[in-house]
């Protein structure tokens with residue numbers, strides 16, 4: 213249901229910029245005015261975020277050792293019946309662990325190495341085990357995470373913002389990591405969810421093969437459909453190693469994607485409030 217986002221978040225690749233907040237806010241007002249004048253599609257307004265900068269200080273806050281796989285990595289969980297977004301092809305015809313390990317040995321040989329040398333002998337088993345964690349999102353249903361709503365705070369209807377949620381994902385084009393931070397804000401209508409649940413929603417989608425644009429839309433979609441908020445804003449900023457390691461080979465480039473729904477969609481003030489809360493650390 214969430215596999216196909218119904219709108220395209222604007223993607224903007226940028227280098228580090230000075231006065232990013234000022235520029236972003238100016239740009240935002242400008243784009244909104246421009247949009248009203250030109251009658252452009254409302255969703256194009258998300259492009260206003262183009263001037264946001266890559267914040268290295270916050271990137272440094274990401275937990276270290278993302279690729280370190282703890283000993284207690286779970287097996288890839290069986291797919292829940294409700295995980296409708298998981299493609300049929302994965303639910304059926306899944307290869308055995310032995311087949312998966314054989315495939316890793318094939319790739320090691322394709323890379324030019326000898327899978328039988330001592331250092332690589334256990335690598336296929338480790339890789340397959342690591343997949344249980346880094347692709348564990350296929351076995352999880354994000355809807356379920358949001359089912360428990362705290363209605364005792366039903367009187368609270370102002371903005372709820374969870375920012376700087378670190379995530380690690382893999383691009384679906386090269387299976388190379390991209391990682392960064394997600395920021396989520398919503399205006400509750402029927403209570404709020406535990407804040408850690410939003411972080412787990414991000415994890416659920418990040419631990420699949422992804423594009424940053426799809427992931428941003430999926431996060432907004434599931435929160436919108438379960439919590440029915442008055443508005444939701446999602447911003448994801450990430451560095452793509454497939455850009456840094458191969459191809460154009462530019463390190464430190466940040467990609468920003470956004471989704472603005474409901475109260476945030478056409479209201480410049482709401483978008484500015486969200487961006488201000490995300491950027492201002494006091």
Ligand SMILES: [Zn+2]
Nearest residue numbers: 383385386454
């Ligand atoms: Zn890629």
